[in-house]
Amino acid sequence: MDLNAINPILTAFASVLPKIGFQTVGKKSVSLEGSLLLNNGLMINIGVMGPLTGGIVIGMDVDSAKRFASTMMMGMDVAELDALAQSAISEMGNMVCANACTNFAQAGVDGLDISPPTLLLGKDGQVRLSVPQTIAVKFSVDDIDVDVYVGLGRH
Template identity: 30%
Template sequence: MKAVFLNPFVKSVFEILESVVYETPEKGDIFIRERYPCNMETVSAMVGITGKLTGQVTLTMSRKSAISIAAKMMMEDGLEELDECAQSALAEMANMVAANAAASLCDDGYECDITTPTVITGSNIEISFRPEVKTIVIPLTLSVGSIDVNISVAETSFIKGLQGSARAASETAAAGAI
């Protein structure tokens, strides 16, 4: 993934967390996700990227971290459940991260838009990212919990080129089999 695509998300996630959780997260060692599908934490807030860029940003966290982060966002000290309001807060956090990054990317000439955020909860969640596009993971730690920011974004023309190459290869193989 090009740094020009990654940096707006990194900047955005720090800005948004500082504004909704009121603290600066501590960044862990960034790594590339190697396995697909990957087993995520129990709560994932996902937003797709469309337009000249294709991909997604997924914020993953434990249920305990999700409740603590949502409680801080909603200024509700006694929150004990990941109810509809808490899930909505997490969806909005992911939405703000993606929207700010998309605006920055548009300013740099990469016209893109975001999809409606989705929050997925459960145990042993498996999420598949496009294996041909590296997923960069940024672990963040806050006093109220931790979040892994999974960023998988590429130029749409790159993705379509890969799909075209795969299609041509399968058509050639099929023609040779006849």
């Protein structure tokens, strides 16, 4: 996988989150992973189709997801990941990936489309993407750990 292919996604992540209530977005680490991802609580899976195909997965543990949703909902208390909190986090994934498609188009990769977000909830679950490798980027978002997995290949 071309490491440069993830830059539009990372740029989108870092630029969208401050617009929805977060103050700091910092990259902690980057690693190469296989296609099997472990769910620590909540994952958003968004499919990518077009000249690049595969998926973008954003994950965090349940407590982090509650804090994340609370910030997105202007400080509303989130005691459980109910439908409203899940919808807020799914919408963040949708916004990041739509913005990434715009970034790809500006970089000359036209014709990308994304699927609606699929939210996966449950600790110790597994997700297998349809590509052999993913790039895992760990972020700290206002001291909330968020993992972004990018598995894209040329079609």
